[in-house]
Amino acid sequence: MTIALSGVLAPASARSLKEVLQSRQLRVCIVPVNSASVIVKPKDCREQCEFSGPVYEEVQAFVRNLGPGIRLKSIRIEWDEQFYDKTGRTDIEGSYTPQLLASGACDIYPSRITKNAWRLKKMDFVTLFPNRMMVVANVSRKAQLKSPADLAGLSAAVDRNTSYHSWLLEQNHGPYAAKPVKITVLKTEDSLRAVDGGKVDFTILDSDIAIWDTRYLLKHTYVAFPIGAMDEIGWAFRKDDKDLQAAAARFFAQQKQDERSELNQIWVRHHGLSLNRFITLVNSTQ
Structure with a gap:
């Protein structure tokens, strides 16, 4: 390449x-x-x-x-x-x-x-x-998602070599090892569309993007909770x-x-x- x-x-x-x-x-x-x-x-x-x-x-x-x-x-x-x-x-x-x-x-x-x-x-x-990274999930998961532990075994879409991707890979090798998150690599806007359309359960965004997108762009998503360290x-x-x-x-x-x-x-x-x-x-x- x-x-x-x-x-x-x-x-x-x-x-x-x-x-x-x-x-x-x-x-x-x-x-x-x-x-x-x-x-x-x-x-x-x-x-x-x-x-x-x-x-x-x-x-x-x-x-x-x-x-x-x-x-x-x-x-x-x-x-x-x-x-x-x-x-x-x-x-x-x-x-x-x-x-x-x-x-x-x-x-x-x-x-x-x-x-x-x-x-x-x-x-x-x-x-x-x-910044705090935020989990942005499809509204169908709202009753289920209360903490980061609840993400295990779900599906996510994130862009390659982003901080979101790195965090998920770390969790899949650690806390989620028994039930890893199924990761689809997509560009950020495609990831958002996948969540909004119910094709995956969640994505991860930086706080500035999460606030803007759930307020102005997306119809079927919400900010579930922050993850990771500041x-x-x-x-x-x-x-x-x-x-x-x-x-x-x-x-x-x-x-x-x-x-x-x-x-x-x-x-x-x-x-x-x-x-x-x-x-x-x-x-x-x-």
Whole structure:
């Protein structure tokens, strides 16, 4: 398998913040995970894409924060491509810089990625918000599902190499070993449709997506309960890009100081509550 970004991989090496500012262009690779985070048209585009949604607006706000005249170059990729090595594969155990970051094709992965141990072997993160994963189930299971133990033996759909997939695999090798969850690998939106249509019993989503989808998109699902430990979601960077990471961290911190900030208002428009209020809500689930 090779990375299918023929015109995107032209840059020879990753770039520092100084080089980003000198070029007056920030390159981001965006994954259309779900309508709650980003929408891209045409559906199968790569470089000539029209993006919308909160993730794209967050990046636009960051670019404006970097200074006048900085342009945003956005490229659509698939979820697993964020972690591909030079051979176009994801090596969970390997320590390397993902090829799209190493090549300079992407300066940032902004698609709300969960920080975990295997990804930290490959990238560094700047946290945007804390998170609890949520079980989103078909309403037919509402009387049955009271705790994570009740998921054993049921069917689930999740995307490959997501934190949701990793959690289910861990449970199937541990608490659910006697009655493993039957896992179907589907893209996130296809997983949601499978749950809503009763083809599988449940899926797992990050809290921001779960709240949005069950409120605006799905008709036959509900948020059952949180699972796993509290984790962190944010933007991912090449490990050497400390200055760019620091710029993003400053931007997030400044925006969270003001309830009326651009970042908070993006969340109000798209999620119905500010980023600050969302963080308070998630922290209450501990």
